[in-house]
Amino acid sequence: MRSRRYTATTRVVFDMDAIDVVKTNYVKELLLKNTREDLRQFMQFRKTSIVTGTMQNAEGSAQVDMGSTRVLCGIKMTVEEPMRDTPSQGNMMVSAELLPLASPDYETGPPSPDAIELARVVDRGIRAANSIDLKSLFIEEGKVWSVFIDLYVLNYDGNLFDACTLAAMAALMSAKVPAVVEGVANREDRSKPLKIDTVVTSTTFGKIGNSILLDLDRSEEKASEGRITIAIDDANIRAMQKGLRGGFTKEEVEKLMDVAFERRAELKRLLEQSAK
Amino acid sequence: MASENKPELVIDGKRTDGRNFNQMRPFTIKANVIKNAEGSCYVEWGNNKILAAVYGPKEVMPRHMMEPDRAIIKCRYAMAPFSSLSDHGRTGPNRRAIEISKVIREVFENVVMLREYPASEIDIFIEVLQGDGGTRAAGITAAAVALANAGIQMRDLPYAISVGRIGEHIAIDFNMIEDNFSDSDMPMAFAPRNNEILLLQMDGGLDRAQVSKAIQMAIDAGAEISKAQRDALKEVYSNNTSGV
Amino acid sequence: MKQIIVPGEMVSQSQARMDNTYVEGGKTYSKVMGLYDEEHKGIIPLEGPWKPRIDDAVIGIIAEEKNKVYEVDIGFFGRTLLIVGKFDRESYKVGDVIEATIKDVEDRKTIILTMARPLEGGTVLMVKPAKVPRVIGKANTMVRQISEAAKTMIIVGMNGMIWMRGGNVALATAAIKKIEAEAHISGLTERIKLMLEQNNKGN
Numbered sequence: 269m270r271s272r273r274y275t276a277t278t279r280v281v282f283d284m285d286a287i288d289v290v291k292t293n294y295v296k297e298l299l300l301k302n303t304r305e306d307l308r309q310f311m312q313f314r315k316t317s318i319v320t321g322t323m324q325n326a327e328g329s330a331q332v333d334m335g336s337t338r339v340l341c342g343i344k345m346t347v348e349e350p351m352r353d354t355p356s357q358g359n360m361m362v363s364a365e366l367l368p369l370a371s372p373d374y375e376t377g378p379p380s381p382d383a384i385e386l387a388r389v390v391d392r393g394i395r396a397a398n399s400i401d402l403k404s405l406f407i408e409e410g411k412v413w414s415v416f417i418d419l420y421v422l423n424y425d426g427n428l429f430d431a432c433t434l435a436a437m438a439a440l441m442s443a444k445v446p447a448v449v450e451g452v453a454n455r456e457d458r459s460k461p462l463k464i465d466t467v468v469t470s471t472t473f474g475k476i477g478n479s480i481l482l483d484l485d486r487s488e489e490k491a492s493e494g495r496i497t498i499a500i501d502d503a504n505i506r507a508m509q510k511g512l513r514g515g516f517t518k519e520e521v522e523k524l525m526d527v528a529f530e531r532r533a534e535l536k537r538l539l540e541q542s543a544k
Numbered sequence: 545m546a547s548e549n550k551p552e553l554v555i556d557g558k559r560t561d562g563r564n565f566n567q568m569r570p571f572t573i574k575a576n577v578i579k580n581a582e583g584s585c586y587v588e589w590g591n592n593k594i595l596a597a598v599y600g601p602k603e604v605m606p607r608h609m610m611e612p613d614r615a616i617i618k619c620r621y622a623m624a625p626f627s628s629l630s631d632h633g634r635t636g637p638n639r640r641a642i643e644i645s646k647v648i649r650e651v652f653e654n655v656v657m658l659r660e661y662p663a664s665e666i667d668i669f670i671e672v673l674q675g676d677g678g679t680r681a682a683g684i685t686a687a688a689v690a691l692a693n694a695g696i697q698m699r700d701l702p703y704a705i706s707v708g709r710i711g712e713h714i715a716i717d718f719n720m721i722e723d724n725f726s727d728s729d730m731p732m733a734f735a736p737r738n739n740e741i742l743l744l745q746m747d748g749g750l751d752r753a754q755v756s757k758a759i760q761m762a763i764d765a766g767a768e769i770s771k772a773q774r775d776a777l778k779e780v781y782s783n784n785t786s787g788v
Numbered sequence: 789m790k791q792i793i794v795p796g797e798m799v800s801q802s803q804a805r806m807d808n809t810y811v812e813g814g815k816t817y818s819k820v821m822g823l824y825d826e827e828h829k830g831i832i833p834l835e836g837p838w839k840p841r842i843d844d845a846v847i848g849i850i851a852e853e854k855n856k857v858y859e860v861d862i863g864f865f866g867r868t869l870l871i872v873g874k875f876d877r878e879s880y881k882v883g884d885v886i887e888a889t890i891k892d893v894e895d896r897k898t899i900i901l902t903m904a905r906p907l908e909g910g911t912v913l914m915v916k917p918a919k920v921p922r923v924i925g926k927a928n929t930m931v932r933q934i935s936e937a938a939k940t941m942i943i944v945g946m947n948g949m950i951w952m953r954g955g956n957v958a959l960a961t962a963a964i965k966k967i968e969a970e971a972h973i974s975g976l977t978e979r980i981k982l983m984l985e986q987n988n989k990g991n
Contacts, residue, residue, distance in 0.1 A: 285851075285979075287849055290849055294911035305958065323593065323626060325676075326626040326627075338578075338579075342625070344633075346633065368648055369584070369671060380634065416625065418632075422670070423578050424577050424578070455630075612897075655795075661865065662866075662895060663865075664865040689967070692820075693835060697795070698796070699812075701796050777821055781792055
């Protein structure tokens with residue numbers, strides 16, 4: 269919660285603020301002793317909570333708190349023309365905003381490559397798993413529902429990928445489709461639930477030196493060289509994204525896929541509870 | 545807006561949501577809600593849900609904008625794409641939002657003691673998560689609390705409200721429908737200590753007596769808003785809460 | 789009796805010379821959100837950016853170096869410079885943590901540091917400058933209590949940066965964060981004492 273001041277040199281040499289240099293050294297020191305700053309296990313999520321339905325103007329909404337990271341997802345549905353190559357199904361679009369109020373690291377302006385990557389990775393998991401039954405979004409010839417999934421990051425403390433996927437899923441699972449009257453959306457009647465066929469969960473890992481951690485907070489993210497997000501449904505891997513410069517071995521990826529499935533149950537439980 | 549489908553704004557002497565003309569919508573104000581920000585405030589005003597946050601004083605970027613003897617203020621007002629009851633909106637501020645950002649900035653350039661923070665910048669962010677008319681007023685009311693929460697020195701704690709005309713009635717605090725179909729709308733912001741007007745915008749049609757009446761109605765409503773702002777700040781330090 | 793006061797609230801019907809207030813039309817008003825102490829006629833800001841004072845001890849991090857003049861990050865919005873003299877340590881590198889004293893404040897926007905010494909290892913925690921006095925405690929009692937219980941070296945900078953090394957840093961951090969969050973709730977000293985005792989029992 270401090271407004272940091274940085275200078276040209278620290279940015280160029282370390283790509284981060286002076287205090288982050290100190291924190292990075294400290295995170296690494298702790299890892300050598302097998303601990304994390306908040307005393308979590310390496311493959312443990314922070315305390316996570318989900319609240320749905322907070323934005324009544326939206327067709328669906330969910331706020332996720334993962335540690336101090338806070339993300340709000342809003343779902344809007346609009347009647348539109350279908351895409352030319354998929355005339356009998358609806359559309360989905362995911363976008364993400366790293367709001368400047370969420371962190372002194374964020375600036376006002378058009379979406380950064382980080383924001384765009386975030387949106388596209390969340391999109392990939394949900395789309396590849398066929399989470400939303402896009403065929404159920406067909407209204408009549410030339411008219412389908414477009415589902416807009418907007419992720420608003422309200423407070424940044426690491427691991428936006430998992431917080432955003434969770435928020436998107438929770439919002440979708442509690443979203444209601446407006447009635448259609450004479451080809452136009454009537455939002456006075458939103459009683460029909462959006463048809464969700466599969467639940468997608470994601471786990472994001474970071475590599476710091478020789479250690480791989482799950483759910484990195486901001487200090488840990490600053491200290492990390494590599495990152496990998498794995499989005500799954502009950503049986504299959506649906507999306508993966510490796511980020512940052514560092515690399516992962518085949519054995520590491522195999523192990524992390526196992527962890528993704530191990531952690532799925534607790535995420536699914538949170539989602540199911542929030543949808544009630 | 546086209547007046548063919550103009551709904552009835554007055555039914556049996558009451559407004560669409562059952563209010564009297566001099567009645568504001570119910571509202572709540574909560575301070576200190578965004579952990580990373582220096583100061584923050586969340587306001588629910590009618591169906592509006594608005595988040596304001598403050599960062600700074602901090603180094604000015606880009607450097608050429610720096611003023612050696614005072615702080616500069618930057619303000620961003622934007623509406624979330626999921627904020628409206630109608631279709632999905634576009635991402636990022638549009639021209640309306642940019643103008644609103646400017647007039648809001650000018651409110652705070654008046655009250656913030658800029659010379660206390662030379663060569664620095666203070667950033668104010670107002671995000672409308674859900675909008676239902678009067679968002680710039682609720683945003684200013686929230687931003688003032690966020691600045692106080694950040695400990696920024698100000699000569700006063702501004703509030704804002706809008707007043708307008710529906711037929712021959714002067715009414716306070718328009719909701720979205722009233723905003724769209726009324727005959728005149730006038731948002732205002734005040735420094736409550738001496739009721740100085742720090743923001744004034746108006747369009748439509750009002751005669752001079754109506755303008756005077758509208759200003760007075762806004763000033764009369766101010767006491768309630770100011771009290772809620774003060775209470776929100778005091779709540780942060782009550783024995784019941786330990787902050788974010 | 790202390791009460792919370794907000795910007796623009798009147799503290800005196802007449803002209804009063806008081807920190808954090810301004811006078812207009814012969815009356816005195818508050819400039820900040822703070823605690824108004826009627827007895828001692830003063831306003832203590834509850835939040836706000838740190839006001840650097842000469843002789844304040846601070847913790848900082850070397851951010852840039854040019855011709856033996858170092859730019860130091862102390863969380864201050866202006867420039868903070870350390871000029872290395874004959875009797876100071878030879879040189880620092882970017883990322884080094886130092887403890888230093890404020891020699892001068894120019895125009896409220898440039899701080900000159902002196903008497904710097906390096907702090908090796910450890911980590912830096914940031915707290916709101918307004919809470920620093922509570923973290924230190926009367927005659928250093930609070931910080932000493934935490935340091936002993938956690939067996940951690942702790943140096944608190946008036947700028948809100950706190951350096952810690954060794955022992956149970958997680959415990960020290962939790963105690964300091966608790967003070968920051970609950971400084972206004974009476975009985976804080978007892979609660980911190982309890983927290984530290986409980987934690988040591990568990991060891």
